[in-house]
Amino acid sequence: MILSVQNVSKSFGTDEILKNVSFHIEDHEKAAVVGINGAGKSTLLKIIVGELTPDTGEVITAKGKSLGYLAQHQDLEGDRTIEEELLSVKSDVIAMEQKIRAMEEQMHHVEGAELEKLLEDYNRMHHQFELEGGYSYRSEVYGVLNGLGFSQEDYQKKISQLSGGQKTRVALGRLLVTKPDIILLDEPTNHLDMNSITWLETFLMNYKGAVVIVSHDRYFLDRVVTKVIEVSLHQAQVYEGNYSEYAVKKEKVREAQLKAYYNQQREIKHQEEVITKLKSFNREKSIKRAESREKLLDKINRLEKPVEEHTDIKITLEPNILSGNDVLSVEGLAKSFGSQKLFENLDFEIKRGEHVALIGNNGTGKTTILKILNGMLKEDAGVIRLGSNVYIGYYDQEHQVLHMEKTLFEEISDAYPELNNTQVRNTLAAFLFTNDDVFKRIGDLSGGERGRVSLAKLMLGKANFLILDEPTNHLDIFSKEILESALNHYTGTVFFVSHDRYFINKTAHRILDLSNGVLTNYLGNYDYYIEKRTEQETLTPSDAETVSKEKAETENKQDWQKQKQEQARRRKIANELQKVEAEIEMCEQKIAEIDEQCQDPAIAVNSAKLNELGSERAVFSEKLEALYEQWEVLSEDS
Template sequence: MILSCNHINKAFGTDEILSEVSFHIEDQEKAAIVGINGAGKSTLLKIIVGELSADSGEVVLAKGKTLGYLAQHQDLDSSRTIYEELKEVKQPIIDMEQQIRELEVNMQNASGEDLEQMLSTYSRLSHTFELENGYAWKSELTGVLKGLGFTEDEFDKTVSTLSGGQKTRVSLGKLLLSRPDIILLDEPTNHLDMESIAWLETYLLNYNGAVIIVAHDRYFLNRVVTKVVELEQGHASVYLGNYTAYSEKKAMIRAAQMKAWLNQQQEIKHQEEVITKLKSFNREKSIKRAESREKMLSKIQVLDKPAEIQDEMRISLEPNIVSGNDVLTIRDLSKSFGSTHLFSHVDMEVKRGERVAIIGNNGTGKTTILKIINGMLPADSGTITLGSKVHIGYYDQEHHVLHMEKTVFEEVQDAYPNLTNTQVRNILAAFLFTGDDVFKRISDLSGGERGRVSLAKLMLSEANFLILDEPTNHLDITSKEILENALKNYTGTVLYVSHDRYFINQTATRILELTGQTFLNYIGNYDYYLEKKDLMKELYVDSEHTERDRAIGTAAANGSLKATGVPGMAKSVAETEVKLDWKAQKEEQARIRKRQNDLKKVEDEIHKLETRDGEIDELLSQEEIYTDVARLVELNNEKESLQKKLEELYEAWEELAE
């Protein structure tokens, strides 16, 4: 065990973030910390590295082990170049190499005891230098920079001139090169393109140390981690396996907990009804039985209701009218910014009902294409044609469609003036804006909150063609899954840019990869793209961009795989199982109906006899009856008979009620 967190507690004011959080990390283990936004993931990382102190509990790091931490946001202010900034990490190796070279020179003129001492130092330094991979530090540094998406002509850029995302990549590179025993990464994939994320996955899988990751990238987590620590309502639960294994186990546990709670609630309600009924019989034996049941009920350890998912947006996307079959046609599209040429001769068609994902490395022009389609940027050349009755709904990752000076309430109400105040509040509540949250200014919202406002407006638009630019940015995993389900059930057409591979895999029916300044077309989801991309790129490169070979490439991507097996046998077994299940279900339903009918008959008979018993009591109090001996005996005999029958019915009712 290299790291353990024991009973960590942390609160900010009255808001308890972490409660009795405990887990451990083994040497070389790769683990994820997951949970909804605000669950305390980043807080926990900061406590582990010592940036925050826990209110109680302890973090124990194995003796002599080192930690390396990458926070979500980096603000490097350095006058060094990118290459020099990473080279600083290797300075001890560089100094050691310099010392070795100096010893080699000095040993030529040394003798006796001095030479022996120099040889000893030289041997020790050379061994350490080799262990630290000193001979390959330059290629290692270059490999990390290129892996993180920096080209060689960017190596000389000054760090202080970089964007926030580029600075984060520089910080990540420095951390990886420093090779601590435990790497802690907070959202490491946020500023990486797909190729860089794939490179980082491979790097971490082969990393000779432990890794703890906070990330919303489920594809990344699936590839890298073998343990998941979930934070929910302040408490930690540990699951072995990758993200999918965690998700499946979590769903099973949650379903079992909900079933157990519902069953117990049903049993409590049933016992309370039986107790009330027994007391209503108003006989000593029944009252004692009721009291016995009450005692038993008071000893039951009542299960807590499984917590509702806190961050559950309610998204319902539905077009108001159906578009024509041809939704979008693009011909010979080109765009450059000064000397930077993004793409040329781009052709694209989108048909009704398709969900098309545009992928490609950063800077290839993916977002630019969406802005051109929306009329936010002019194309240098080419035509864009929208089909009949196409109504666009646009989601902008930078949220330029939002008005920074408005409140959340005003943003929705001004866009949809026909909605009442109550309707606006209900819509915003569905996107987790409640109470005074609706009066926050857009400018004061976080990226995730602005994303939720944009999604609310998108839902209200009732558009039949959704154009989305990085729709999952700043959403936690739960919200991503809700958006995925909404898009899968959407009957309109979707065109989107995303680097979220899990999201693409779940939602895309077609992928367009922007590479080599043009599109390669794949008819399938992200897994299909991975399967075919090498073949497609080989065909594309060999074709020298001719139309004939482009057609071959598209045909290859349109290929499909056929399932093999023994379908007849599988169908037969499945049908038999369904028939058996159906028969058992019908028999159980018939048994329950019979018992309910029997119970109703017994209750009706009890009511009838109790009514007659009450009538006899009234008769027995009348003078003309209790002075008539024959009539008195007759009524007493009837009452005695009624009591015997009621006693039997009470017993039968209690048995049936169980």
């Protein structure tokens, strides 16, 4: 065991954050700390590294083991370059290297006993230099910088000139090069693109020390961790496995707890009914039996009903108007900014009901495409066509129209007066605004908080084509799951940009990969995309040369044909469903008419007519039953 947290509690004033939290981390173990925003995850990390003192309990680190900590926000300053900042971690090795070089130079100028002594010192230091990675430290530093997305041109940039996100990446790089025995990371993927996140996953999986991660990136956690520590309702529960395994186990635990609770409640109710019945007999023996049962009932260790934060919150998305089948058609789209060409000759289509993710590295032009589609930027070339009855709902954190003087509650209730107070509060709670938060002014919110309010408004709107730019930024895992559920039940069309691979995996039917100015279509979710990419990357150079442009185009065309076939199948089923629903309505109407005729006094006494109507009704009822079954089968296939 390398780290032990024992009965740690922490409050800020009257706000209890952590209560008797206990868990341990083994050497080399990779663990995640998860929970909703405000649960106390960052507070827990700060207590572990000693930035905060617990009210009760203690944190024990194995003797001689070092801790390294990456906070969410960095305040790095100074005139060092990025390269100098990371190399400063290796100052001892660099000093040793310089001393070795000086010794080598000195050897030319001494002899005899002095030379022998110098050689002895040289060999000893040289051995130490090797042990401390003296021959690999530079490649190690540059490997980390490249992995975190810094180009060689970036190496000489001064820390003081960097953005907040770049400073966080430098701090992360510095920490990884330091190689502490225990790394604690608070949201390490926030400022990384997909390639850098993938690199970091591999680095941490192979890291020889222990790692504790607070992150909302579930795909990242699935790849890296083998233990999940859930902080909920001030306490901690430990689950073995990655995030997906934790989610399944957590649900099973909750189901078992609920089952045990309801079973006990049934037993208590049964015993109370028996006791009441025995007492009602008013016999001495019956009363003694009742008293005996009461004593047993008093001794029962009564289970509390399992509770969870915000389990009742759901968001329902449903467009008011059905769009045409062809939602969006883009041909020959091109855009440059000055001499920087982002893309040209981009072609793609989106059909009704599709959920399409646009992915690619930072700077490839993904957000630019969304802004062009929404009329916020002018394309250099190309044709954009929206289908009939298409109404766009656009989410862009920088351009949502919010009223700075209104409170959050007013912003939602004024925009959607049909919602009652509970519905408004539930909507805001789904996006992490609870209790008195709903009475904050929009103007007093941070950029991320305003983004969440904008997303809440968009989710309540009735648009049938949602265009979303990084919708999961600033959301915790619970809120992401609410959004995923809402989008998965949404019958409209969705086109979104996201770096959240778990979110893409859960919500995308198709992926468009924008790379080197070229758009590649993948008919599946993120796992399918990775599978196809891996197949392509495993080709040897000679194999790669034999894959002609025509073959690549053919594969793309086959994917497109599969998509067309799937859309045709869905349209056919939708048409058949429509016909079956019309027949069901007709049969139900006929049966209702027959029932009404049977109630006519004149027919009620006419047995021949009643038999005729009865036979007719039986025919329609049999047909209706078959139609119901046909509708169920079609619904399963749709």
